Amino acid sequence: MRSGAGLPLYWRVCLINGLVFVVGTLALALAPITVSATVLVSEAVVLLLGLVGIVVLNAALLRTSLAPLDRLSRLMETVDLQRPGRRLPESGSGAVGQLVRGFNAMIERLETERGTSNAKALAAQEAERHRIARELHDEIGQGLTAVLLGLRQLSTRVPADVRRDLLEVQETARSTLDEVRGVARRLRPGVLEDLGLHSALAALTTEFSAHGLKVQRTSTPGLPDLGLERELVVYRVAQEALTNVARHAEARTVRLALQRQGSAVVLAVDDDGQGLRGAAEGTGINGMRERALLIGAQLVVGVGELGGTSVRLTVPLEPAR
Known part of the structure; x- marks a missing residue:
């Protein structure tokens, strides 16, 4: 088994099954057991036990050889790049070992690339937030401030019946300016830096x-x-x-x-x-x-x-x- 560790998986399975059949054949050939023309109960029990032994031995050898594939399959179903760090133990130098090492390397590369791309995306997002916040504050905010000042000056020169409506418009502009400033603060937390x-x-x-x-x-x-x-x-x-x-x-x-x-x-x-x-x-x-x-x-x-x-x-x- 150790000497065949470097073989492809297909030939390893064939080698395991061939080894089991050879062992079974030698056991039947060398054991002092005969089978009558009409199989007796005792002979059927011996044959059944031999068959069970061969199946169990074959299953044990195949499980040892293919267990890493089962672990790899379960990990592939549950892998989540947002929860990094999960890896399979790397052991052996055969095809399965190479597959496990290749999968671990692929996950490592994906996590690294994802982290790098996310860092760039979030950095670009923060830069865009800052730009929008600055434009809201400098352009829209200043424009609304100018509108408020104009409405305040205009309210002193209009008739009393129009002044009430003008004050309502002025209050709407003031609340809009407060909302714009609030959005700008949420986009760019200047207090965090200051x-x-x-x-x-x-x-x-x-x-x-x-x-x-x-x-x-x-x-x-x-x-x-x-x-x-x-x-x-x-x-x-x-x-x-x-x-x-x-x-x-x-x-x-x-x-x-x-x-x-x-x-x-x-x-x-x-x-x-x-x-x-x-x-x-x-x-x-x-x-x-x-x-x-x-x-x-x-x-x-x-x-x-x-x-x-x-x-x-x-x-x-x-x-x-």
Whole structure:
């Protein structure tokens, strides 16, 4: 068996079956057993035992040879590039061993290429967010500000019966300007770059609280600096988690916590909503997983302490390579 490890799989199976048949033939030829013209019960028992022994021996040898293929098949059915790191043990130098090593190398290459492409895509996405936020602030925001100033000056020169309608238009323009500024802040969290992660999360929770969601925020003071890239991932995951709660969870209360646990910083978002209820993960959760992979973090989505959905992002303090 060891000498045939380098043979193709087809010839290895033929060799195993041939070896079993040779052993069975030699056993029948050398054993002091005869078969009468009319097979006796004792002879039938001996033949049956010999047949069972041959089948068991053949099955054991084939299982030893083909077991890596079974493991490879099960791994291929469950492999998920969003949960990297799963590999088959590489052993042997035959065709099966080469197949296992080739599969592991393929998964390694796919994970690397996927990570690289996702990093470029997310970087382009952030750049586009910044561009749109800047245009909203500089162009649309300034244009609406000019409209407000013009309406204010115009309200002093119009008759009283028209002034009321003009004030309503002015209030609509003011609320539109506030909405534009809010969209710009969500697209580009300038407070994250200027004041840090704690202030950015505080502003984020305040924004969602203003829309009727009760947000309880806790954080550990004195957390180590994660760097802008990892802090941006933490902020985006918190933003997406709160957005999902506001849109789908039908929750009244949500808890957001940022704490240090050992050699990692953990972001936890729990709500008291209706939960996932067995639904498949959508694009929002998949996007959070993609961001977590970029910095070597781990994202876990499940049932939380409040009975709704729980989102846990564990960010190692050592930056990912």
